Amino acid sequence: MARTQGSHSEITRPRVRAAALKLFAEHGYAAVSMRQIAREVGLQAGALYNYTPDKQDLLFSLMKAHMDELLAACSERVSQGDAMARLRAFVDFHITFHMGRADEIFIAYMELRNLTPENFETIEALRRSYENHLEAILAAGLSEGIFDVPDSKVTTLAVIAMLTGITTWYRPDGRLSPEEVSELYWNMVRKVVGA
Amino acid sequence: MARTQGSHSEITRPRVRAAALKLFAEHGYAAVSMRQIAREVGLQAGALYNYTPDKQDLLFSLMKAHMDELLAACSERVSQGDAMARLRAFVDFHITFHMGRADEIFIAYMELRNLTPENFETIEALRRSYENHLEAILAAGLSEGIFDVPDSKVTTLAVIAMLTGITTWYRPDGRLSPEEVSELYWNMVRKVVGA
DNA sequence: GGTTGATTTGAACGCGTGTTCATATAATTA
DNA sequence: TAATTATATGAACACGCGTTCAAATCAACC
Numbered sequence: 001m002a003r004t005q006g007s008h009s010e011i012t013r014p015r016v017r018a019a020a021l022k023l024f025a026e027h028g029y030a031a032v033s034m035r036q037i038a039r040e041v042g043l044q045a046g047a048l049y050n051y052t053p054d055k056q057d058l059l060f061s062l063m064k065a066h067m068d069e070l071l072a073a074c075s076e077r078v079s080q081g082d083a084m085a086r087l088r089a090f091v092d093f094h095i096t097f098h099m100g101r102a103d104e105i106f107i108a109y110m111e112l113r114n115l116t117p118e119n120f121e122t123i124e125a126l127r128r129s130y131e132n133h134l135e136a137i138l139a140a141g142l143s144e145g146i147f148d149v150p151d152s153k154v155t156t157l158a159v160i161a162m163l164t165g166i167t168t169w170y171r172p173d174g175r176l177s178p179e180e181v182s183e184l185y186w187n188m189v190r191k192v193v194g195a
Numbered sequence: 196m197a198r199t200q201g202s203h204s205e206i207t208r209p210r211v212r213a214a215a216l217k218l219f220a221e222h223g224y225a226a227v228s229m230r231q232i233a234r235e236v237g238l239q240a241g242a243l244y245n246y247t248p249d250k251q252d253l254l255f256s257l258m259k260a261h262m263d264e265l266l267a268a269c270s271e272r273v274s275q276g277d278a279m280a281r282l283r284a285f286v287d288f289h290i291t292f293h294m295g296r297a298d299e300i301f302i303a304y305m306e307l308r309n310l311t312p313e314n315f316e317t318i319e320a321l322r323r324s325y326e327n328h329l330e331a332i333l334a335a336g337l338s339e340g341i342f343d344v345p346d347s348k349v350t351t352l353a354v355i356a357m358l359t360g361i362t363t364w365y366r367p368d369g370r371l372s373p374e375e376v377s378e379l380y381w382n383m384v385r386k387v388v389g390a
Numbered sequence: 391g392g393t394t395g396a397t398t399t400g401a402a403c404g405c406g407t408g409t410t411c412a413t414a415t416a417a418t419t420a
Numbered sequence: 421t422a423a424t425t426a427t428a429t430g431a432a433c434a435c436g437c438g439t440t441c442a443a444a445t446c447a448a449c450c
Contacts, residue, residue: 027308028223028308028309029223029226030225030226031225110305113222113223150379150382155379157363158357159357160360161356161357161359161363162354162356164356165352165355165360166352168356176346176349181349184349185349185353187345188350188387191387191389192383
């Protein structure tokens with residue numbers, strides 16, 4: 001039972017999180033054991049508790065980190081300006097942000113069921129914050145008189161669903177480049193909100 | 196260990212399936228035990244094996260039944276006609292068909308990970324069939340010269356994602372009636388495919 | 391009414407699970 | 421250098437899991 005040479009929490013902790021993220025996304029939280037995660041890192045399961053209080057916290061903190069990062073980046077990257085410019089920025093942002101994070105967005109949507117009630121509330125609130133960001137853009141476009149959106153809440157949900165669906169089929173080695181995907185989706189979103 | 200009076204496989208089997216569907220949708224396949232399903236029906240776990248060979252087959256057959264029914268109903272209800280009429284029929288069909296089946300569509304998307312490889316292939320093929328139905332409508336509209344769709348495959352995926360997302364937020368006791376939802380989504384889809 | 395088949399229970403099997411904790415080794419600090 | 425802290429193992433605990441199957445009761449048939 002030697003301490004592995006060169007081991008350090010700043011090395012091992014991120015590896016534990018990356019292994020958990022990958023396995024949760026691939027198989028689902030409930031189907032993945034702590035022994036599996038440990039094996040992926042090259043540890044025994046008991047070691048994981050140096051890095052996470054328990055399994056639920058591991059999932060929750062992965063999801064929360066993703067949502068926090070998403071919201072921070074969104075605030076920064078979707079700049080002020082007229083509604084159409086902001087909408088374009090939002091669509092581009094959403095697509096590029098998530099393209100390198102298929103696993104994160106996957107669990108953010110698919111593992112809500114496996115959160116404790118209080119953890120669920122936290123993540124739900126963060127998701128609503130993100131949705132509200134888009135809805136505010138739609139509302140601005142409406143008051144600027146350039147969008148035609150009968151129900152901004154429903155339109156928000158439809159557009160988010162459309163954009164989020166990309167991760168289910170997009171492959172980096174696929175037929176379309178990220179720029180092409182962005183362009184195609186911008187074209188559709190622009191039409192959805194337009195006259 | 197009495198046989199329950201009045202029990203019959205034509206009564207118990209559907210109740211087992213309904214309980215499994217509900218619990219799988221609510222908690223996820225891997226997180227739901229056979230003892231939980233049995234409890235929901237009012238049986239012991241050992242009795243379930245009179246109705247399903249195993250847990251995986253229970254999930255698979257629920258998913259397959261849903262997809263088979265969806266495809267059969269779609270073929271019947273999305274009639275011949277010009278592309279715009281068929282697209283409208285498709286959107287209306289998708290929304291109304293799924294509104295009463297939130298649990299079914301939920302597991303059809305979220306429990307793919309828990310299928311064995313061969314079961315996954317079967318369900319995937321059925322999903323592609325459904326998507327191809329919409330894509331064929333888009334192609335028809337293109338050749339009729341009434342749709343402007345730069346990439347029919349991507350548009351198909353975007354529209355399906357939009358429509359399928361309804362089940363994540365729609366509530367029968369919510370602010371919108373099914374007709375209102377259909378109208379809103381038709382309006383958006385019409386714009387997506389139009390000039 | 392007796393026989394056969396259908397349906398259920400309860401017990402058991404052979405695993406697997408999340409978690410704890412004493413112990414050993416590596417790294418850091420005084 | 422010795423003491424302290426960090427990091428990992430391995431064993432164990434107290435469950436739970438999917439599944440099987442003998443036995444008991446109800447239903448259907450002859």
